[in-house]
Structures are given as structure tokens and as C-alpha cells.
Amino acid sequence: MKRSFQIDMPKVETFNRDLVVAQATEVFHDKGYNATSMQDLVDATGLNRSSIYNSFGCKLHLYLDCLKAYQYKYQKKNSNVLLDAKNAIEAIELLFNMYLEEMISDSNDKGCFITNCKSEMANHDDKITSFLNRDQKNTLDFLEDLVSRGQNQGDINTNKIASEYALYLFSSLQGFRMTGILVQDKDHLKGIIKTILQTLI
Amino acid sequence: MKRSFQIDMPKVETFNRDLVVAQATEVFHDKGYNATSMQDLVDATGLNRSSIYNSFGCKLHLYLDCLKAYQYKYQKKNSNVLLDAKNAIEAIELLFNMYLEEMISDSNDKGCFITNCKSEMANHDDKITSFLNRDQKNTLDFLEDLVSRGQNQGDINTNKIASEYALYLFSSLQGFRMTGILVQDKDHLKGIIKTILQTLI
């Protein structure tokens, strides 16, 4: 722990914490939690085994840190997408397209890290389940706000209330990213996006 | 192996293979492949450790047998749904409703066993990946046929070709079952189904 208020300031964490988390995330995302060994993490981060335990506590805690970093990264990406969109429906399309590009640029797509976590660990560990529920709520709020603005501005229909469309989009996004694990054809994936959006227009 | 043509017919497999697979499936489905230990399977099946190896080869082979049994079970369920539907769109609705009922009847829904397998193991083991690709093709063919009939009979629109709608439904179904892991509100889930189907009408 850094304690900058202290008078003595001896050796300080030298490694880049964010980088280490990013390296660990890559392994966890690829292999899943249970198939990832501590040795895998030592190899991927270049950190000493003891250092990992000193700095992150345990395997599960490091995993949670990776989940949070991934969540933060994509929350930023999602927000940035909004800046490039002239309206809500285009924002949603850009959102799906962002994931599409990531999916096809990775020849062996691994799906969404958080969705994989849900599939592997939801309702098994309390901290994980809480994280997943919070992430779901965040995403739904983000989408509901987006749909709401689209409905106010007239580019999204008002057949259903914003929260209902938000849940539909949340569900669709998960399915889309699951599908991308085995379907790598860009046109096919584009077709899914178009069909998903059709309902909102 | 049973060899009924043999002259001598000594002790024959006594346990119920289908039952054992069903019991193993429950554990694999709940915990996933990697978190399931051989001891878990011994406990769940009541079989001796050696008997499992004699009869199923190895953990992965038993897992594959479970996947195949699950696949077969739901292929039958899907086919049966068609018998109760007066047209294609209703068949698709009944299909989603069948999953909905299963999801809410299980207070801790575990999602689709095969989708969880994809999330955990796709592109890691060749036999698993082959199974998943075959299952995907089966499902897409089933859905395409269904959509095609709906389009011929007029209850599904022809804005997109049947294969495109099939992929959309495949993706939507995966997302729907992923969503059900944490969303247990029946009305919310019903809303997703309605929205998914809206596009086809």
C-alpha cells in the first residue's frame, strides 16, 4: 500500500498495476476462472507469485479486479461511442458495431469477459454475483437512458417503454457476443445487428 | 460393452446409463466442466470411480456424453413444441415460453448447458468445438425451416430471408437464456420474448 502522508517513504510498488491487471485479464478471459492457474498468472504477468498475493490477496480477488477493470474499460468505450452518434439509434448501432469489429479482428473470439463470468460463476460466489448484478444494473441504466433520449427525439418508436427496450437490447447484446464466438462471418453478424435494431425504429 | 451375440453372457452392466448421464449432467451444468471434480461425479452418480472410467473413458468423454444427451433432450422438446402450434410464429413463441417456464421454475437458473460450454471451452478443445459447431448448425437448420414455413404461410414477414431470421433467433435465444440467469422476473422475460418476435411479424 502506498501511504504518501507518511514521513518515511521507502520502496514503493514498482510494477504497473494496471498493466498487470490487463495481463491477468487476458488469461482469465481466455481460459475462464477455474481453468486459469496461479502459475498461468505468474507467467503472464512476470510478477513473482508472492508479489501477486501481496498485491491482490488471492486468485479470486485478482479476478474481481480484472472484472472491474474490464467493466470500466467498456463503460468508457460505450460513453465514447455516444459522442460520435448523431442520434440514439445510431449510437446503439455504433455500439454493436464496436463489438462487431472487436469480434472479427480476433480470429478466436472469446465473447464478453463478464458474460463468460456469469455463465461460469453466477449464483456460486456472492461477491461475483453482486458484481454481476451491479454491472447488469449499470448497463440497463445506460441503455434505458439512451433509448429514452431516442424516444424523446423521435428516432426510436414508443411502442414499448424505454426500460423494456433496454432489457431487450441487453439480452440481444449478450446473445450477439455469444454468437460471435463461433460465427466469424462479418456479414452474418451485421445482419443480426440490423434485425435487432429493426424493432426500435 | 454388451455383446448379446456371445455364447457366454456373464455379468452385464447393471446401472442405468441414461440415469448416470443425467446425474452427471446436473453437476456439469451447475458447476461447469473445470469446477466439477471426479469426486463430484462419483458422489452424484453413486457409481464407483473405476466404473465411471470403465464405462465412459475419462472426464471429458463423460462430459461430451452429457452434452449429447442434453442436446437430444432439447431437440425432442423443440420438435414436440411444433405439434402444439397452429403456425410458425406461434411455434417460436411456444419455444421461447418453454425455456421461460424452465428458467423461472428453477430459482437459480443455470442458463443453457451448451451455451455455458461454449463460453467455457469453445476454441480450446477440438472435440468440444466440433460438437458446438454441429449443434449450432442443427439449431440454425431447425429455425430456418420453421421461419421458412412461416414465410410461406404468411405469418412471418419476408423482409429478410429465412436463414437471416434463423441466425437472429439463434442469437436472441442465447441472449434470452443468458439473461434469465440473473433476471427472474417473469413479466420482464415475457417482454423480451414479445420484443424479439415483433420483428418477424
Next chain:
DNA sequence: ATCTATTTGAAATGAACGTTTCAAAATTAA
């Protein structure tokens, strides 16, 4: 240089892992 805290290396912990082994028990057809 000295104090303080971090990082490292390497070994050790004990438990759990998937899998194998094999003799004894069980079962059934001949």
C-alpha cells in the same frame, strides 16, 4: 548510511486433482 517497506526467489505446505491398478466380490450363462 540508515531506516522502512517492497519485491523477489525458491522452497514448502497440504490438499485436491484426474487417472490407474488390482484383487475381491458379484452376477449370470453354460
Next chain:
DNA sequence: TTAATTTTGAAACGTTCATTTCAAATAGAT
């Protein structure tokens, strides 16, 4: 009964697991 085969029990295999330990090395601040 005898012969054939499966099932069982229990132990053992060697490996890997997550985690701990601790002395030595390192480095910033005084």
C-alpha cells in the same frame, strides 16, 4: 459348479493446485 465379465473398494499414482513462508535483495526517503 465353472467360466466369463462387470462392478466394487481402496489404495496409490504422479501431478498440479492455491497459498504461505521467510530470508535475501532492492530501493526511496531521511
